Amino acid sequence: MAKTSAVEKNKRRRALVKSYAAKRKELKAIVMDQKLPIEERFRAQLKLAALPRNSSATRIRNRCEVTGRPRAYYRKLRMSRIALRELGAVGLVPGLVKSSW
Known part of the structure; x- marks a missing residue:
């Protein structure tokens, strides 16, 4: 059996990912859009970096x-x-x- 704290930490991460999913998707779309000016894309990148680390799906x-x-x-x-x-x-x-056998 795994440590209860590790399992609970992972559950909290899942909840954070779910709550920030829409905002992350929106910001990533701005960052990836080549038609937008570089300043706007950079601002979106900074906002994305300001979000909690555990709100990223790769942390699950x-x-x-x-x-x-x-x-x-x-x-x-x-x-x-x-x-x-x-x-x-x-x-x-x-x-x-x-x-x-």
């Missing part, structure tokens, strides 16, 4: 929903390989068959 860490483990994460299932194996062995993952 994919973590297992069951255990909070940050590595060996399957995006489609939103869980780690270890949690997947344990739940699959019990029969809680539809379509997953435990292999034995």
Whole structure:
């Protein structure tokens, strides 16, 4: 099980990303628009840099929903390989068959 503080920190980051998503998208559109004057684009870049760091989507860490483990994460299932194996062995993952030989 991962540290509770790390899991909670990641949840706060997700909330920040969600709240600032529209503003970031708007500012990035201004920065990338080659037709606008360079001064306006630079002002937009400064505003973008002034936003909280944790409001950037790249700061989010994919973590297992069951255990909070940050590595060996399957995006489609939103869980780690270890949690997947344990739940699959019990029969809680539809379509997953435990292999034995």
